[in-house]
Amino acid sequence: MSSSSTAMRIGVLWSGDHLYPKVAETLEMLRSKGKQLVFVTNNSTKSRADYKKKFDKLGIRAEVDEVFGSSYSAAVYIARILNLPAPKNKVFVLGESGVEQELESEGVPYIGGTDAAYRRDIRVPEDFDNISNGNMLDPDVGIVLSGLDFHSNYLKTAIAFQYLQRGAVYLATNIDSTLPMSHTLFPGAGASGAALERAIGRAPLSLGKPSQAMMDAVEGKFRFDRRRTCMVGDRLNTDIQFGIDGELGGTLAVLTGVSKEEDFLAEGATTVPMAYVNTLGDLMG
Amino acid sequence: MSSSSTAMRIGVLWSGDHLYPKVAETLEMLRSKGKQLVFVTNNSTKSRADYKKKFDKLGIRAEVDEVFGSSYSAAVYIARILNLPAPKNKVFVLGESGVEQELESEGVPYIGGTDAAYRRDIRVPEDFDNISNGNMLDPDVGIVLSGLDFHSNYLKTAIAFQYLQRGAVYLATNIDSTLPMSHTLFPGAGASGAALERAIGRAPLSLGKPSQAMMDAVEGKFRFDRRRTCMVGDRLNTDIQFGIDGELGGTLAVLTGVSKEEDFLAEGATTVPMAYVNTLGDLMG
Numbered sequence: 001m002s003s004s005s006t007a008m009r010i011g012v013l014w015s016g017d018h019l020y021p022k023v024a025e026t027l028e029m030l031r032s033k034g035k036q037l038v039f040v041t042n043n044s045t046k047s048r049a050d051y052k053k054k055f056d057k058l059g060i061r062a063e064v065d066e067v068f069g070s071s072y073s074a075a076v077y078i079a080r081i082l083n084l085p086a087p088k089n090k091v092f093v094l095g096e097s098g099v100e101q102e103l104e105s106e107g108v109p110y111i112g113g114t115d116a117a118y119r120r121d122i123r124v125p126e127d128f129d130n131i132s133n134g135n136m137l138d139p140d141v142g143i144v145l146s147g148l149d150f151h152s153n154y155l156k157t158a159i160a161f162q163y164l165q166r167g168a169v170y171l172a173t174n175i176d177s178t179l180p181m182s183h184t185l186f187p188g189a190g191a192s193g194a195a196l197e198r199a200i201g202r203a204p205l206s207l208g209k210p211s212q213a214m215m216d217a218v219e220g221k222f223r224f225d226r227r228r229t230c231m232v233g234d235r236l237n238t239d240i241q242f243g244i245d246g247e248l249g250g251t252l253a254v255l256t257g258v259s260k261e262e263d264f265l266a267e268g269a270t271t272v273p274m275a276y277v278n279t280l281g282d283l284m285g
Numbered sequence: 286m287s288s289s290s291t292a293m294r295i296g297v298l299w300s301g302d303h304l305y306p307k308v309a310e311t312l313e314m315l316r317s318k319g320k321q322l323v324f325v326t327n328n329s330t331k332s333r334a335d336y337k338k339k340f341d342k343l344g345i346r347a348e349v350d351e352v353f354g355s356s357y358s359a360a361v362y363i364a365r366i367l368n369l370p371a372p373k374n375k376v377f378v379l380g381e382s383g384v385e386q387e388l389e390s391e392g393v394p395y396i397g398g399t400d401a402a403y404r405r406d407i408r409v410p411e412d413f414d415n416i417s418n419g420n421m422l423d424p425d426v427g428i429v430l431s432g433l434d435f436h437s438n439y440l441k442t443a444i445a446f447q448y449l450q451r452g453a454v455y456l457a458t459n460i461d462s463t464l465p466m467s468h469t470l471f472p473g474a475g476a477s478g479a480a481l482e483r484a485i486g487r488a489p490l491s492l493g494k495p496s497q498a499m500m501d502a503v504e505g506k507f508r509f510d511r512r513r514t515c516m517v518g519d520r521l522n523t524d525i526q527f528g529i530d531g532e533l534g535g536t537l538a539v540l541t542g543v544s545k546e547e548d549f550l551a552e553g554a555t556t557v558p559m560a561y562v563n564t565l566g567d568l569m570g
Binding site: 121122124125128129131132133149150151152153154157158161162165177178181182183184185186187188190191192194195196197198199201 | 406407409410413414416417418434435436437438439442443446447450462463466467468469470471472473475476477479480481482483484486
């Protein structure tokens, strides 16, 4: 990786299937100046390969290795930083296929996730007994990883809770409380995982922005110069905070997302970007 | 209701199908002294009628009207205290049939709950659109009521979240984080409802112990003299706190549950019962 980098929230590139103006040209301009690009996202339901397809579909040049999602962040953290001794490094997944694909990409064993065996109602009382006595548990599970799960249910939560009660490490891809969709808000990863968090009474280590565990995971993969890296994003409390906490050389707010100019220009604003533009394409001048 | 009363957590009577020693005799002794008995429970999955059957099965005399569960508490609160004008008083239920039965007993209209139409995966993107634009919503829903739900899923949480975003009153039968079952802990009502709480970013009004809204609901049904009422329970942070906060004349801890002698005898203990016995039957002397 070159010493000058731009970390960029994927959300500043497009909304749904709508590409913001001059995005492709702006990225090419940055590349032409020798900037290494890293596309960062807290969305745990899609893998880097899924994102590559989306970039291709929208006609933007990008490589799989330039994408850094919270699922991949979690996989890198588990494989390269946590690095529990096999076979006790198996992960119980609360989440979708994006999580599974990234764990596979790092060679991390897992169960749960999209496995249809867990997509059913809990049976009373036999499941309670079999979770309690361990018959329904895998003794090699040493980690519970929670991400946005559109198939969350009581059975999976109860099993994950039992693994945590037995000492498993508790991680989350990200803890965003809401998911903006269809012009309103839906439950986010922090919500779909909140049942487990409430039951166990403590928060997971999050591998998504603004957690610096994600920055550590980025460093676990790339070697980059934080002072020569700029974080570009449209949410103050995740993207910009992520860059500030990571002591990056620059933070740039883009006003195409939820955060607005008045949010950081207001007196007493706690998260203030070093610069801002209305749209990413404004960097073209 | 007589002026001298005993409010008693149902959990001090039995564990599963095992009745604690001398329970029937102790209750008869209290009745013979003219005490009005009220059996209080935070379990929202069972109705008062369900509990009456359990009392009968275990050979203990009790009337339906003596049982006061958190589902009934919520129904009484909605019908007699909140009392929203019809037709905008419909309840969207996250919970089991105990909640539905008690809402029916108080004549409160509801949707959701055990309705099979809500027990399915969310469909992307059509459900997101139809929740957002209101096609999947009932305009008469003015209240969301969250209880322990063994069939919790993303679809129901997303719909409830949308009702709350549109201004519905947010209630919970109870917010216990865990459910003791099969000699271990499972997710409780506070956990199964935590996804919604995290998404909306605020807590519901709980109608279970130790919330004084439950005490208000008890008063909404009975007229009793708080100074001549004793709360009997086995959990300090729910039962005993409930009695203390309600300024009842007495609080009696029973050591057959999770709370132990050392919990309230320890220096700095915040919730201290006025008296304690090893088992309820010890009241027989």
